[in-house]
Structure formats: C-alpha cells, structure tokens
Amino acid sequence: MKVYVNGRFLTQPLSGVQRYAREITDALDRSLPPGREVTVLVPHPVTFPDWKHLSARVVPGGVGHLWEQTTLYQASRDGILISLGNAGPVRHPAQVVCLHDAHLYEMPQAYGIRYRMVHRKLRPLLARRASALLTVSHTSATALARYLGLPGHLFHIVSNSAAHILRLPCDALAPARHGLEAGRYLLSVGNLSPNKNLARLCAAHAACDVNVPPLAIAGGFAPGVARARDAGLRARVSLLGRVPDSDLRGLYEGAAGFVFPSLNEGFGIPALEAMQLGVPVLAARSGALPEVLGHAALWFDPKSTSDMVRAITKFAKLDKAARSVMRKNGLARAAHYSWDESANAVWRIVQDVAARQTSSLRRAV
The missing domain is CATH 3.40.50.2000 (Glycogen Phosphorylase B;)
Structure with missing residues (x-):
C-alpha cells in the first residue's frame, strides 16, 4: 500500500x-x-x-x-x-x-x-x-x-x-555576540505566548538579588498564537528574539543554567535540548515536564513568583560538584529519547x- x-x-x-x-x-x-x-x-x-x-x-x-x-x-x-x-x-x-x-x-x-x-x-x-x-x-x-x-x-x-541539537554547529562566540558572558547567564527558550510564562519568570528574576546571573530569552512569536502584551522585561533580562540555529547551540552551552517556566507542556523539547548538551535545567513542575525530565531537573511552581525566586537563588548557590551532578543526570535523561x-x-x-x-x-x- x-x-x-x-x-x-x-x-x-x-x-x-x-x-x-x-x-x-x-x-x-x-x-x-x-x-x-x-x-x-x-x-x-x-x-x-x-x-x-x-x-x-x-x-x-x-x-x-x-x-x-x-x-x-x-x-x-x-x-x-x-x-x-x-x-x-x-x-x-x-x-x-x-x-x-x-x-x-x-x-x-x-x-x-x-x-x-x-x-x-x-x-x-x-x-x-x-x-x-x-x-x-x-x-x-x-x-x-x-x-x-x-x-x-x-x-x-x-x-x-533532543538528539537533533547535536547536529547543530557549536559557536562558542554566540554568547558574546548577544552581549552575554559565557558561563555567567541563565537561558530560557520559548515564544512570547502566555503559556510560556515569561512575564512571571522575568518578575521572579527581577526579585532575585544581584548575585543571580542575568537572564537571556531566545525565541520569536508563533503564528496564530496570541502575543503576550507585557513580557515583564527588566534591566538584567536580554530578549534575543528568534536566533539562527548557528547561534542556538552556542547559547545553550554557554549558559550556566537553563530555565523553563511553561505553565503547560505536552512534552518540552527546549528543556530536553539543554539536558542533551549538559546544561543544568530548572523547570516548572507542570504538564508533561515531570514525566519527560524525571529527577534530572531542579523544580519550581510555575504559578508562584516566590517559588521561582527560591529555585533560581538555590541554583545560583550550588557549587561545581552539585552542578556537575545535574549535568550528568540531564545527559542520562536525554539519552532515553x-x-x-x-x-x-x-x-x-x-x-x-x-x-x-x-x-x-x-x-x-
């Protein structure tokens, strides 16, 4: 047939x-x-x-x-x-x-x-x-x-x-081109639809002290999806827009950690992409994310700004050994798919x- x-x-x-x-x-x-x-x-x-x-x-x-x-x-x-x-x-x-x-x-x-x-x-x-x-x-x-x-x-x-992310070239200069210092920023990836919850993430980041790394958000607007009126951007947040594939892997690998605050995900590819590249992940305990990411993420309540602050602050205080464990757990989780x-x-x-x-x-x- x-x-x-x-x-x-x-x-x-x-x-x-x-x-x-x-x-x-x-x-x-x-x-x-x-x-x-x-x-x-x-x-x-x-x-x-x-x-x-x-x-x-x-x-x-x-x-x-x-x-x-x-x-x-x-x-x-x-x-x-x-x-x-x-x-x-x-x-x-x-x-x-x-x-x-x-x-x-x-x-x-x-x-x-x-x-x-x-x-x-x-x-x-x-x-x-x-x-x-x-x-x-x-x-x-x-x-x-x-x-x-x-x-x-x-x-x-x-x-x-998330295996496709390994096919992309890794440009170590991508963070610098976007005004970021490698190893000293948090990354989030998603369009600005309400589901991606970026306004609350930005508000939480703004409520953290200055010891928390700056936040960079990559992603564009999805056709047919309502645009968020207020992205809640603050001074220490860089809105990068849609970035080419040639930059994306470099931005992932240059990040100290990846934050995924979605209110609901049917799967959650970006968080798994980060894990596939050995980047520690902070994720919303919502939708399919606990199913997909298992025990490899640092979890927070996506509807609570204060709980986001707690998780981001906790991550910022982790030592190299703890972050290394997160990386290894993430790599193991990504290998399931x-x-x-x-x-x-x-x-x-x-x-x-x-x-x-x-x-x-x-x-x-």
Whole structure:
C-alpha cells in the first residue's frame, strides 16, 4: 500500500510541532526498509531535505487547511497518510494523526480566535476518524482523551527527542555576540505566548538579588498564537528574539543554567535540548515536564513568583560538584529519547493500519 506524509509542516516556521514532524520524517528516511514507497506531499514548492529514500511531490491547489481538506485528501486517499502536525483531511480513510497536546482546551487564551474556532471543530473529527492516533507523552494522552471523550489507550505514545541539537554547529562566540558572558547567564527558550510564562519568570528574576546571573530569552512569536502584551522585561533580562540555529547551540552551552517556566507542556523539547548538551535545567513542575525530565531537573511552581525566586537563588548557590551532578543526570535523561526509535514506532503503526486495511478489503470481497 502507498504511504504519504502530509508535508504542510515544511511550509511553516519551525517550532515544536514542526520540529517533531521534520525529525520523524528525516528518521523515517534513514530507516525505511528497501522498496517502500513513501511520498511527502506539499502545497507549493519548498526546499526539501536531502532525503535518500523518501520522495517529494508538490500538489498545488489551495493553502493551509483548505489544501489539506481538499487537494491533499484527493492526492493521498489511495494510500495511508501520516499527518504529524495536529491537522489533516478529516475524510481520509486511512490516516495516522499526531495531536501533540491539549493546550487548545486547557489554555485557550494562548490562541487567536480564528485558530481556536478552526481547531475546536477539526481536532475532534480527526481524533474520531483517524485510523491511528499519536501523541508525544502520557500526560498529553490523558488530557486529550479527557477533552475529546476518547479512551486513553487509543493514543500511541511517540515521543520527541533532543538528539537533533547535536547536529547543530557549536559557536562558542554566540554568547558574546548577544552581549552575554559565557558561563555567567541563565537561558530560557520559548515564544512570547502566555503559556510560556515569561512575564512571571522575568518578575521572579527581577526579585532575585544581584548575585543571580542575568537572564537571556531566545525565541520569536508563533503564528496564530496570541502575543503576550507585557513580557515583564527588566534591566538584567536580554530578549534575543528568534536566533539562527548557528547561534542556538552556542547559547545553550554557554549558559550556566537553563530555565523553563511553561505553565503547560505536552512534552518540552527546549528543556530536553539543554539536558542533551549538559546544561543544568530548572523547570516548572507542570504538564508533561515531570514525566519527560524525571529527577534530572531542579523544580519550581510555575504559578508562584516566590517559588521561582527560591529555585533560581538555590541554583545560583550550588557549587561545581552539585552542578556537575545535574549535568550528568540531564545527559542520562536525554539519552532515553531517540528520533530513530520514534520513527520506527510510527512505521510499525503504519504497518498495522495497512494490515487492517488489507483485512477489511478481503472481508469486503
């Protein structure tokens, strides 16, 4: 049976959802058995990765959700479609769909009105009509099942990883270019949506004494997501904006510690990226972060400014030995996750869907 990938993610800015889709697709290309036909479909020409086994095809006819519901549906309905980015054609007869989290229901204020309207109608239909459902953590599976009225066991857990960060070049001069002193700043990465909780982080940092390292925040605005009106920035906070990949790894590795204050995460790739690079992590005890990071982080309550102050101050006072233990624990935790293993899991699910489709056709005959 033919297999297609919904390649709309290749036309979108790179955030967590797009990272997942790109890395799973790239890993599929590395691990596909010989002779398997998998085609990535996109609505307009883009720069495709240098795949060896996957093929790519432009299927023009609309953009965005309109393209998915019409053109993509027509082009892929003779096979199995893998949709890894929270959306896909609802009429497709054999679709594997990944829904990443339940933020749409748990934090609706973080999304624009149009986005909420479209996805509140789309996701329940997709969830009920999909041949297989994926999500990135047990936390997300439990929340999605509750809001969508589905049994939790229907969700296959196919996790993110942070191994991609090791492919980026490490520019040790990146901190200096951004006005930072290597080893003497705290880093946070995230867009300025309310869920990322950066205003409270900045307020907590401002309440710390001067012995706490300055804070740098990297990240841009996510399309379709409401912008935070007040980022709560203070004098010792540097807002770096979206930084190129060539700078990102250098900023991570130059940081004394990484702070991730999100109110709710379906997984939390940036915190795991920091651990993958041996950076100590301070994290919000919320959403899937305790599940993903285990005992390797220094935890705080993301809704309490005073508890953030406590955690940041405690970290600033740690000696080299204690920080070394945090680094080792973080590296061990990051090693639990692999894009290749996740891609293999997706392929097993695709094979199961194909077997069920074949069985149904035989019964029909």
